[in-house]
């Protein structure tokens with residue numbers, strides 16, 4: 001049986017240069033329903049995937065509910081096409097009293113060629129919130 005190598009296991013050179021070495025927080029195939037009227041993937045769908053990725057990181061750190069309070073520096077470098085594998089990678093770059101700043105990169109992988117390219121990046125800020133939906137102090141790091 002042939003072995004399938006994941007992007008993470010491959011050398012980050014050539015067609016995958018710069019690909020983060022960590023596991024993606026979100027990995028999904030872009031579907032026709034995610035396209036804009038021109039047939040390419042809608043930027044709002046990609047933003048939603050990135051927000052889900054950052055939100056999962058923030059929720060883990062906050063050990064509970066979080067709200068997205070800001071998205072900064074969103075840049076769309078290249079389009080995404082139907083059938084591409086989209087992976088969102090992220091890292092927590094700052095924590096405050098109640099807030100968390102997360103840098104998210106989205107990469108597309110053209111499955112037939114295995115070529116992976118960074119398509120989008122942005123900085124997301126989340127706030128830990130309580131049952132009352134008001135900011136909640138972050139717990140100590142686990």
Ligand SMILES: CC(C)(COP(=O)(O)OP(=O)(O)OC[C@H]1O[C@@H](n2cnc3c(N)ncnc32)[C@H](O)[C@@H]1OP(=O)(O)O)[C@@H](O)C(=O)NCCC(=O)NCCS
Pocket residue numbers: 067068069070095096097098099100125127129133134135
């Ligand atoms: C998130 C929310 C509860 C924060 O309430 P708030 O009254 O603004 O809270 P505060 O002013 O006390 O700020 C809380 C933290 O957020 C940070 N913050 C607030 N606005 C920010 C912004 N625009 N950019 C970056 N950080 C921001 C503050 O610096 C503070 O961080 P710290 O505690 O680590 O120092 C409130 O803004 C809210 O409910 N927003 C809607 C969230 C939402 O529905 N998101 C989904 C969109 S569909």
